[in-house]
Amino acid sequence: METRVTKLLQIEHPIIQGGMVWLSNAILAAAVSNAGGLGIIAAGHAPPSWVLEQVQLIKKMTNKPFGVNIMLLSPSVDEVIKIVIQERVPIVTTGAGNPSKYIEQLKAVGTIVIPVIPSCAIAKKVERSGADAIVAEGTESGGHIGELTTMALVPQVVDSVNIPVIAAGGIADGRGLVAALALGAEGVQMGTRFICSTECTVSDEYKEAVLKAKDRDTLVTGRFTGHPVRCIKSNFSRNLLKLEKDGITIKEFEKLGAGSLRKAVEGNVKEGTIMSGQISGLVKDIKPCQQITNDIMNETQTILDSLHKR
16 A cells, blocks of 8 residues: 555555554564564663664664654753664654654654644644654543543644645554545554554553453543543542642642553553554454554455445
């Protein structure tokens, strides 16, 4: 399948793996890139030295395009930008902020810049700043979220900008890809589906929580902080939600949440945050990234053929 996104990124399939903090490392990203999609290393709040290590590792694991997701809220963002420029990372996606002040210096070394955005206003702003494409991410996604649903956000963003749009949030199979294409997107970003891949190095306990999740098994914490997060329901996340309602301060809330994702990633799901999207209930098995990608593209083609015959 060829779209402006596949041409821009020089990939076979219009599938981008989401940048999931502490989950998206070189091993997962290389597997997705080798499968014909675009693998993404998530810098998150990781030390810059770890980001450098992962970038150098993925270069040994694939000769295909790959990217790094930069969380703009990170105190190490400037150092990570320097590493990305130094290593000539082909593609950068950004989240949790406006990357406009970094776009020019990234593009100066040939890096393709794709911000993840939650609204038309920010989409227009980053397009004016030189973004090459954008990820329009609906509130269905896991991790940090906006307010608009994917169904409402994507077509409005498509109508607002001229650069290619990648849809994200609530997409895990060929049906989601076809729907995104119908909304005007030219590719999809998926995180939750790739959590349950053979190559994802997250703990078995984390994967099991995603596999067991049903359609209503996620909740959102931290809305009052301005940086809400979607995660799977657990004793920890329910307690956070209760404390919010009881009037906990932002400082106290952030102290409790600090490091909770990494705990879950390492297997302590009782005291950790299991970030995952609303589509978790659709994920029923663990498969290699190659098979996940092939299944999505085969299903996509079957649906498109079926629609064409109607």
